Amino acid sequence: MHINPIPLAPGLTRRAALLGLSAAFTLGRASLALAAAATERRFVVVILRGALDGMAAVVPYGDKDLATWRAEIVPPAPGQPNGLLDLGGFYGLHPALSGLHDMYKANELAPVHAVAGAYRSRSHFEAQDYMEFGAEQRMTSGWLNRVAAALPASGSETALAVGASVPVLLRGPTQVGTWLPQGGGHPEPDLYARIAALNAHDSITGPAIADGLKERGFSASVLAGTEQPGNRNAFPALAAAAGRLLAAKDGPRLAALEIGGWDTHTAQPGRLNGPLKQLDDGLVALKAGLGDAWSKTVVLTMTEFGRTVRNNGTKGTDHGTGTVAFVLGGDVAGGRVQANWPGLAQDRLFENRDLQPTADLRSVAKGLLKQHLGLTDAVLAKVFPDSASATAMHGLVRGVA
Amino acid sequence: MEQRTAQALIRFGLGRRGAEPLPTDPAAWLAGQLDGTDPACAGPSAADGLIAFRQDNADRRAIKQGDPTAPQPTRVRDMFRADALAMLDVALTTPTPFRERLVWFWANHFTVSLRRGEITAVALPFIREAIRPYVNGRFVDMLFAVMRHPAMLMYLDNASSIGPNSPAGLKQHRGLNENLARESLELHTVSPASGYTQRDVTEYAKILTGWSFEINYNPPQFLFRLNAHEPGPKTLMGQTFDHGAAGGIAALTWLADHPWTHRHLATKLVRHFVADDPAPADVARIERVLRDTKGNLKAASLELTRLQGAWQPLAKLRSPMEYVVAVLRALDLPADKRPDLNGVMGQMGQPFLNAPLPNGWPDTAADWAGGEAMLRRVDWAYGIAGRVAAADPDQLAADSLGPLLQQATIDQMRRAGSRRDAITLLFASPEFQRR
Numbered sequence: 107m108h109i110n111p112i113p114l115a116p117g118l119t120r121r122a123a124l125l126g127l128s129a130a131f132t133l134g135r136a137s138l139a140l141a142a143a144a145t146e147r148r149f150v151v152v153i154l155r156g157a158l159d160g161m162a163a164v165v166p167y168g169d170k171d172l173a174t175w176r177a178e179i180v181p182p183a184p185g186q187p188n189g190l191l192d193l194g195g196f197y198g199l200h201p202a203l204s205g206l207h208d209m210y211k212a213n214e215l216a217p218v219h220a221v222a223g224a225y226r227s228r229s230h231f232e233a234q235d236y237m238e239f240g241a242e243q244r245m246t247s248g249w250l251n252r253v254a255a256a257l258p259a260s261g262s263e264t265a266l267a268v269g270a271s272v273p274v275l276l277r278g279p280t281q282v283g284t285w286l287p288q289g290g291g292h293p294e295p296d297l298y299a300r301i302a303a304l305n306a307h308d309s310i311t312g313p314a315i316a317d318g319l320k321e322r323g324f325s326a327s328v329l330a331g332t333e334q335p336g337n338r339n340a341f342p343a344l345a346a347a348a349g350r351l352l353a354a355k356d357g358p359r360l361a362a363l364e365i366g367g368w369d370t371h372t373a374q375p376g377r378l379n380g381p382l383k384q385l386d387d388g389l390v391a392l393k394a395g396l397g398d399a400w401s402k403t404v405v406l407t408m409t410e411f412g413r414t415v416r417n418n419g420t421k422g423t424d425h426g427t428g429t430v431a432f433v434l435g436g437d438v439a440g441g442r443v444q445a446n447w448p449g450l451a452q453d454r455l456f457e458n459r460d461l462q463p464t465a466d467l468r469s470v471a472k473g474l475l476k477q478h479l480g481l482t483d484a485v486l487a488k489v490f491p492d493s494a495s496a497t498a499m500h501g502l503v504r505g506v507a
Numbered sequence: 508m509e510q511r512t513a514q515a516l517i518r519f520g521l522g523r524r525g526a527e528p529l530p531t532d533p534a535a536w537l538a539g540q541l542d543g544t545d546p547a548c549a550g551p552s553a554a555d556g557l558i559a560f561r562q563d564n565a566d567r568r569a570i571k572q573g574d575p576t577a578p579q580p581t582r583v584r585d586m587f588r589a590d591a592l593a594m595l596d597v598a599l600t601t602p603t604p605f606r607e608r609l610v611w612f613w614a615n616h617f618t619v620s621l622r623r624g625e626i627t628a629v630a631l632p633f634i635r636e637a638i639r640p641y642v643n644g645r646f647v648d649m650l651f652a653v654m655r656h657p658a659m660l661m662y663l664d665n666a667s668s669i670g671p672n673s674p675a676g677l678k679q680h681r682g683l684n685e686n687l688a689r690e691s692l693e694l695h696t697v698s699p700a701s702g703y704t705q706r707d708v709t710e711y712a713k714i715l716t717g718w719s720f721e722i723n724y725n726p727p728q729f730l731f732r733l734n735a736h737e738p739g740p741k742t743l744m745g746q747t748f749d750h751g752a753a754g755g756i757a758a759l760t761w762l763a764d765h766p767w768t769h770r771h772l773a774t775k776l777v778r779h780f781v782a783d784d785p786a787p788a789d790v791a792r793i794e795r796v797l798r799d800t801k802g803n804l805k806a807a808s809l810e811l812t813r814l815q816g817a818w819q820p821l822a823k824l825r826s827p828m829e830y831v832v833a834v835l836r837a838l839d840l841p842a843d844k845r846p847d848l849n850g851v852m853g854q855m856g857q858p859f860l861n862a863p864l865p866n867g868w869p870d871t872a873a874d875w876a877g878g879e880a881m882l883r884r885v886d887w888a889y890g891i892a893g894r895v896a897a898a899d900p901d902q903l904a905a906d907s908l909g910p911l912l913q914q915a916t917i918d919q920m921r922r923a924g925s926r927r928d929a930i931t932l933l934f935a936s937p938e939f940q941r942r
Contacts, residue, residue: 156924318878
């Protein structure tokens with residue numbers, strides 16, 4: 107790795123002011139990294155770390171087999187109270203994603219469904235690494251850093267990461283600094299809950315951790331995930347800051363945002379509301395922060411894999427394969443769901459458990475990099491090595507083939 | 508990793524450092540660490556600390572008198588900071604972690620605390636000069652070194668204790684300070700179980716009058732101030748000791764090998780290394796070794812490693828210091844990535860060298876397992892896990908805990924949504940809290 111963390115302690119206040127964040131800001135599971143390039147085009151990747159259940163975010167309510175597998179966790183149909191937000195009669199957005207629904211109606215959002223990376227592992231860490239390396243083997247840089255290297259260099263020095271470390275996606279020769287707000291944050295309630303469960307049977311640490319959480323005011327419902335106090339504002343605040351920085355004339359042009367909380371093994375309907383709402387608020391804030399530059403921006407959200415089609419015995423879902431990626435921006439050919447829908451009949455499921463992937467995540471990324479940033483096929487082959495089988499997806503950006 | 512290897516690394520050591528080579532014979536590995544001299548004895552001396560203290564005071568006076576050329580009085584502080592960093596470095600990199608644990612044990616047994624601010628100048632030299640050379644030597648020699656050290660003489664006020672009938676006492680109308688005498692009996696040697704009385708404390712304080720140091724000597728050093736020494740023989744617990752420095756030496760010699768001292772030390776050693784409630788048979792074995800060897804600490808320490816209880820499942824809760832060091836050793840961070848130990852230890856409720864009282868830090872799980880205290884470990888672990896996002900959680904777990912790693916922890920780690928969460932779960936697991 108060629109990361110040279112910039113010592114930022116003296117500039118802490120300046121950084122906080124630059125980002126428009128209060129001194130008390132804590133990150134939770136959100137982070138932001140930025141890189142510069144000499145282009146008017148902006149490109150943002152949002153990593154949903156922990157595996158988003160794509161079938162919960164964009165629900166194929168028109169698929170007759172859906173209720174067979176997961177009736178317990180599907181929101182009501184469009185038009186009903188707290189029902190899905192319709193996307194043209196077959197798919198519906200989760201009700202927490204109202205901001206994205208507005209963008210869909212403005213033809214600025216195109217969900218890409220039944221998508222997955224090349225790697226068929228159900229290990230979070232490996233899958234995240236390969237997704238961010240953009241390769242089927244370990245690399246010394248992430249694919250977004252290689253994109254930065256391929257673009258004309260700019261004189262701007264606005265390259266920084268807000269978080270404990272730079273995500274793999276943006277690691278590499280192109281310099282990215284790090285800045286961590288004071289305190290470093292606390293675990294989210296669900297991680298506390300897992301730690302409490304792991305210690306529950308220990309005669310010393312079990313009662314201690316349970317007492318400690320109680321003293322800190324964590325109710326049973328918070329730990330069970332049916333209530334989400336946590337830090338609801340971290341991701342929206344970072345996304346708004348990213349928007350403002352990207353909009354600036356001499357600002358950065360590439361951004362990697364991340365938001366966690368997707369690993370919904372239990373009580374998924376309650377647990378997913380919070381992260382989805384934060385994602386929605388954040389993408390709306392990103393758009394607002396970009397202002398006029400939104401028309402020159404493309405955003406891609408991606409997650410390491412999807413989740414099982416069947417819900418498990420605790421109203422959650424386990425690690426799966428196919429999921430959804432969102433493509434949005436002023437220039438995106440939106441207002442439609444991009445999918446070669448595989449269906450949910452039993453013989454259509456991947457390994458009899460997961461949504462069968464019919465699109466490669468690298469194809470989506472390559473399509474955007476080609477059509478939006480103008481990268482050539484030769485450059486794309488370097489950004490995503492050994493990806494000849496994953497050809498650039500067509501028609502994602504308006505007016506470009 | 509063999510079960511016994513993991514036990515040796517964690518119960519008697521400071522936790523495995525990264526993926527360092529494993530000892531092939533755990534018992535021999537432990538025993539070998541007690542041979543020879545402590546490799547970590549180099550560093551500023553108490554004399555260096557006292558000279559810095561003296562110079563800081565002179566600078567303070569000069570600043571007060573308006574001297575614009577006077578430097579800021581930061582010599583002691585700077586020396587302490589560098590020395591504390593060096594001690595952390597030893598803890599994280601030492602090839603003799605059992606020996607280091609014994610150093611910590613004895614330093615806590617003979618606590619000096621920065622709660623007395625002036626101790627800062629000599630606290631770490633105290634560990635280096637009065638503790639380290641003797642953890643594999645004789646208890647009586649450690650006791651001599653402790654009782655003659657400026658840190659202890661300052662911390663428990665003996666430097667200013669004056670025999671009321673000594674020339675200095677008669678002239679200045681000042682008298683005894685019993686602080687060191689009391690703690691020496693209660694905490695360092697025979698313990699209250701031996702049945703000493705207030706009269707014994709007073710007599711012992713008289714024996715120790717004159718045990719002081721002179722900061723203005725070059726170098727500053729221990730000094731027996733005959734003119735502050737209470738005249739005449741004194742009787743401590745039925746034993747009569749002569750007037751003068753020789754009487755003190757005889758009293759310390761007698762106390763060091765008192766059967767109640769052996770029992771007290773044996774109980775504390777077994778409690779520290781084996782179980783919060785030491786088995787009487789285990790205590791008796793260590794006590795016997797101390798008696799038979801006239802307080803040979805190497806023999807007693809080796810006997811600890813032979814106790815059956817020492818190879819039972821780990822039951823002790825790591826203290827905050829042991830926990831932090833174990834996490835940092837597991838991660839094997841380079842020197843420039845390590846957190847500031849002073850800051851971390853304050854946050855964890857065990858500020859570095861800052862025990863509230865002369866009895867030092869407590870040594871049972873009940874003392875450390877408060878709810879908020881445990882959550883601070885979790886929060887700190889989460890913070891440090893965020894800085895090592897490239898580490899492989901499975902490998903880290905296997906390397907650091909080996910066969911002690913529980914399936915429930917592996918399962919929770921595999922289900923974690925990020926490396927950071929997985930590493931946090933490892934460090935927040937019940938087995939990682941044990942030693």
